[in-house]
Amino acid sequence: MYPENLKYTKEHEWVDLETKKIGITQYAQEALGDVVFVELPEVGTHLEVGDSIGVVESVKAVSDIYAPVSGKVIAVNEELLDNPELINQDTYGKGWILQMEITEGEEDLLDAQGYQKIIEEE
Amino acid sequence: MKEKMIFELSAPGRKAYSLPALDVPTVAIDELLPLDLKRETEPELPEVSEVDVVRHFTRLSQMNYGVDTGFYPLGSCTMKYNPKINEDMSRLPGFALSHPYQAEGLSQGAMKLMYDLDQYLSEIAGMQRVTLQPAAGAHGELTGILIIKAYHEHRGDFKRNKVIVPDSAHGTNPATANMCGYEIIEIKSNERGFVDLEELKKVAGEDTAALMLTNPNTLGLFEEDIVKIADIVHEAGGLLYYDGANMNAIMGYARPGDMGFDVIHFNLHKTFSTPHGGGGPGSGPVGVKDYLVPYLPKPTVEYSSEQEQYYFDNERPHSIGKVKAFYGNFGVAVKAFTYILALGGKGLKEASEFAVLNANYLKAVLKEHYYLPLDQVCKHEFIITPTKEMKAKGIHTMDIAKRLIDYGFHPPTIYFPLIVEEAMMIEPTETESKETLDDFCQALIKISEEAINTPELLHDAPISTHVSRFDEASAARKPVLRWKSTYFGD
Amino acid sequence: MNFVPHTQSEKREMLASIGISSTDELFRDISPEVKLAEELKLFPGLDEMSLRKEITMISQENAHVDEYVSFLGAGAYEHFRPALIDHLLLRSEFYTAYTPYQPEISQGTLQAIFEFQTAVCELTGMDVANASMYDGATALAEAIIMAAGQTRKNKFLISSTIHPEYREVAKTYAWARGMELLEIPYQQGLTDTKELEKMLTTDIGAVVIQNPNFFGGIESLKNIVELAQKNKTMVILCADPMLLGLLEAPGKIGVDIVVGEGQPLGIPISFGGPYLGFIATKEKFIRRMPGRIVGIAQDRKGNEGFILTLQAREQHIRREKASSNICSNQALCALAATIYLSTLGKSGIKEVAEQCIYKAHYAKSVLNDIPGVEIAYPNTKSFKEFVVKTEESIESINKRLLDAGIIGGLDLGEFYPELKNHMLLCVTEARSKIEIDLLKRVWEGEE
Known part of the structure; x- marks a missing residue:
């Protein structure tokens, strides 16, 4: 459920430090249900940790996505505009949301065990 | 049964109307209209006959379920019977065909009605004055919170930037506060479903503009500590806003004004029997205490005993301004006025008495078959959820609601309030007989058995309707929001 | 008169089932200090004939357009x-229904709204329209809020040729949100485009125009849209739907949001309400549009039908982040307009x-x-x-x-x-x- 090679945040995002891709976790996508719309940030935007960068919308809920790290947006997953369900179907793969050039904040991310603990508490 | 779109019934040259022959001299239309704005493509409106129109919309009506069709226990929506006399009265030519700008001397009837309705509603709620301008409950909330904003600002108090709402509140409460520029502080309810006084004390302070509260709350419970709640907010310098959605529970028994509320909105389409119209028009009058009267939207209707005439007062320097063109949904106000005159004070109290009796009766019967998270005396509505055993069979509230349709009932409000998981919120209203309630209970009891023995019946429901459950996710992913001839291949 | 159907014996049976002897016990949770000690000071209830007489008499104190x-x-x-409008509106399956939350038993209301949305799109030339707003004035105010969200700007130009009450409503909404409205002066009964050009600075979110305007004049809309577009400013138009059969569709000219008052379309003047606001916009702004929207969906058997869609924008889900607090529409008035537009x-x-x-x-x-x-x-x-x-x-x-x-x-x-x-x-x-x-x-x- 929570791959060891990824890092996580309390806001239920995952970060792949190798590919620099960011998405929402299995827990988040299950809580949302069928994703119907994703609002993506603009490429080139500079973000600080905690900035609101977009929105993931399902039939019954809406969730803000917050920047898990600081840096610059270098790519967004435009395939999600036509197929937002990729977030449900392939959460850690084709369901990635954006790619960042990370400048700061890596050290505060959680590992898989740490994230698992947070979920158990919720 | 599928009804074609009215646009599909179109045939070039067919007409459903007749207009008088033009009796004035004409000029070329191009001389009267700016050439650069001349329409190039005609709008694709239907070309149909009168009987086409009548049959089309009659058939559409038959695909609907209204209070006149059957029991409609939608919690917090107060779907009571809509007396037919209301419709007749609002269509009297003196009301339906009178112009909002005709001279005051020609409008005395409408103005008297507005003036009297203001007084009746003020008496029912324990307020000083009521404006009829807001078009709906949510619009009333906006008006009420703006009155509170104006009150604070007028006193030079600009530091109050927060509105407190309990987690059981209607979604309109936080949305309204946000529209008025306030930050929202949500407080958790305690385990019995009430406002947690300790929590409230923690957040109430010099930045509190208001507390928005529904009483009875959305769980159908009367806030037992309402006076203490009012004291805490008032001592902090904030005001109390009463969301009147649940007013049907307490008419003649208690008044928001006496509980300490400063502002209230009514939903005439709930408490005062005006029809919901499939989503509107509603009407959301707002009542205030005397110190807030200067901030009411303008104009107000006043009576001059010297002139023996009603008049519009536009000279209101502290007014929040206007929230709607003209004077509100006047036609709806006529229906509520009719209802109040029909029932009188005693009748209104009886309406609340039986609304509460009906809810407690249903609760007493249904708690043997469903889980009742809050087992105490309720007001006009209460909440049940599926039992553990049902959940184990994969049964959700949605399945029970859809199965009720197969038994001929409109489902209750579901998945609200948000603080109770899998909530079914049932509000029977006073206009339903014991027989109807018993039939409804029978259906829900049968469904509770089906949930255990034949859960697939619930998962597949409804099966008696012409359409079954819809795929909302696909619809939202690729929204089709208007008809085009190319969408419908068949 | 009252509409409570219970007989005395039924009431007793119900009390027994609950396990109490009087309904007073159901109100025990209302503490004595707030319980109303006396009866409400209202008149006694009336029978139907007296009621009709009384209210008819009040209505006769009012002049109306059939006698003048x-x-x-x-x-x-x-x-x-047309006479058929009221006959169809009085089909009580329409007027006694709630908002169509249960689509399986609300296809009538839903399809009628879908047809309304289609007709509004046809008249305005816009991509999408919602299920309706309270009235023209509030639709205009909500359009400004929409534009504020889209542009993240706080200043708007509003023509002084717009209906004075609409401007007042917009002003109230603007004050609520901390937005600034600047009035464009008029010249010869039309928006002064020279002044407009001067006022169009980069911090302006949108220009708001009414056509025909309050004086009945037809604005030089193309010119205004060009000026706004040159400044990358949105254009909000308040239109009389009646004239859109002859005038170019605003969507074709480049208007971003079209709103208006639908009362001329078969709704009685009724001393100022209930009326019918409409709002239509470009597809790209759809998630900022307030209010209910009906869309097509497929059911489990593959049948096409109608549902309320894109609800995640709305207050019951998004709460304080919603595009607006509106939750009703003027469904029955929208139905009247749809019937009117079908008939005409x-x-x-x-x-x-x-x-x-x-x-x-x-x-x-x-x-x-x-x-x-x-x-x-x-x-x-x-x-x-x-x-x-x-x-x-x-x-x-x-x-x-x-x-x-x-x-x-x-x-x-x-x-x-x-x-x-x-x-x-x-x-x-x-x-x-x-x-x-x-x-x-x-x-x-x-x-």
């Missing part, structure tokens, strides 16, 4: 209303608009012949309303007209202090040549 010939418009218009159809909507133009034009020319009366903005093209300037006070003219059974036009001095002795007249297809000629003769003092 009216030339009053200013945002509330008397047009032809493609040719009827044009014919009504043409009749309004011809008749108003005729009225203009005969009133212009009266000594002491002139058309205020003679070079401005207009629709069903126009302004005359008089030597005599409007009050005195209207008094003379009323004595002859005519309700005259609006005294513009009430809204525009500089327009003392200016009257706004409205002539729709409901007025005949005989009535217009009578207006002239009485005005002149000949009758």
Whole structure:
């Protein structure tokens, strides 16, 4: 459920430090249900940790996505505009949301065990 | 049964109307209209006959379920019977065909009605004055919170930037506060479903503009500590806003004004029997205490005993301004006025008495078959959820609601309030007989058995309707929001 | 009269099932300090006949357009209303239903709204429309909020030729949100485009225009849109749907949001409400649009039908982050408009608009012949309303007209202090040549 090679945040995002891709976790996508719309940030935007960068919308809920790290947006997953369900179907793969050039904040991310603990508490 | 779109019934040259022959001299239309704005493509409106129109919309009506069709226990929506006399009265030519700008001397009837309705509603709620301008409950909330904003600002108090709402509140409460520029502080309810006084004390302070509260709350419970709640907010310098959605529970028994509320909105389409119209028009009058009267939207209707005439007062320097063109949904106000005159004070109290009796009766019967998270005396509505055993069979509230349709009932409000998981919120209203309630209970009891023995019946429901459950996710992913001839291949 | 069906014995049985002996026990949770000790001070309830008599008497204190010939418009218009509209509105499966939360038993309301959305898109030339708003004024105010969200700007230009009450409502909403509205002056009864050009700075979120405007004048819309687009500013248009059968669809010209008052489309003037706001916009702004939206969906068996869609924008899900707090619409009024547009159809909507133009034009020319009366903005093209300037006070003219059974036009001095002795007249297809000629003769003092 929570791959060891990824890092996580309390806001239920995952970060792949190798590919620099960011998405929402299995827990988040299950809580949302069928994703119907994703609002993506603009490429080139500079973000600080905690900035609101977009929105993931399902039939019954809406969730803000917050920047898990600081840096610059270098790519967004435009395939999600036509197929937002990729977030449900392939959460850690084709369901990635954006790619960042990370400048700061890596050290505060959680590992898989740490994230698992947070979920158990919720 | 599928009804074609009215646009599909179109045939070039067919007409459903007749207009008088033009009796004035004409000029070329191009001389009267700016050439650069001349329409190039005609709008694709239907070309149909009168009987086409009548049959089309009659058939559409038959695909609907209204209070006149059957029991409609939608919690917090107060779907009571809509007396037919209301419709007749609002269509009297003196009301339906009178112009909002005709001279005051020609409008005395409408103005008297507005003036009297203001007084009746003020008496029912324990307020000083009521404006009829807001078009709906949510619009009333906006008006009420703006009155509170104006009150604070007028006193030079600009530091109050927060509105407190309990987690059981209607979604309109936080949305309204946000529209008025306030930050929202949500407080958790305690385990019995009430406002947690300790929590409230923690957040109430010099930045509190208001507390928005529904009483009875959305769980159908009367806030037992309402006076203490009012004291805490008032001592902090904030005001109390009463969301009147649940007013049907307490008419003649208690008044928001006496509980300490400063502002209230009514939903005439709930408490005062005006029809919901499939989503509107509603009407959301707002009542205030005397110190807030200067901030009411303008104009107000006043009576001059010297002139023996009603008049519009536009000279209101502290007014929040206007929230709607003209004077509100006047036609709806006529229906509520009719209802109040029909029932009188005693009748209104009886309406609340039986609304509460009906809810407690249903609760007493249904708690043997469903889980009742809050087992105490309720007001006009209460909440049940599926039992553990049902959940184990994969049964959700949605399945029970859809199965009720197969038994001929409109489902209750579901998945609200948000603080109770899998909530079914049932509000029977006073206009339903014991027989109807018993039939409804029978259906829900049968469904509770089906949930255990034949859960697939619930998962597949409804099966008696012409359409079954819809795929909302696909619809939202690729929204089709208007008809085009190319969408419908068949 | 009351509508409680219980018999005494049923009441007793119900109390027994609950395990109590009186309904008073159900109100024990209301603490004594807030419990109402006495009866409400209201009249005793009335039987149906007395009720009808009483309310009919009140209604007769009101003048109405069936007993007077009216030339009053200013945002509330008397047009032809086909008889079938009320008959269909009184189908109680429509009017006693709630918002269509359960689509399986609400396809009637849902399809009617979908047809309404389609008709609004056809008239306005926009991509999407919602299920309706409270009225034209609030639709306009919500459009400004939409534009504020889209542009993240806080300043808006609003033409002084917009209905004064609409501007007041917009001002209230703007104050609520901390937005600034600047009024564009008018010239010859139209928005002053030279001033507009000067006022269009980069911090302006949108320009708000009404067409035809409050004076009945047809604005040079293309010019205004070009100016706004050059400045990358959004354009919000408040349109009279009646004229859209003849005028170019605003969507084709580049308008971003079209709103308007749907009352002319088969809704009675009813002392100012209930009316019908509409709002339509480009597809890319759809998630900022407030209110209910109906869309097509497939059911489990593959049938096509209708549901409320894109609800995640709305208050019951998004709560404080919602695009608006609105949760109802004016469904029954939208139904009336849909029935009206179906009845009048493609040719009827044009014919009504043409009749309004011809008749108003005729009225203009005969009133212009009266000594002491002139058309205020003679070079401005207009629709069903126009302004005359008089030597005599409007009050005195209207008094003379009323004595002859005519309700005259609006005294513009009430809204525009500089327009003392200016009257706004409205002539729709409901007025005949005989009535217009009578207006002239009485005005002149000949009758």
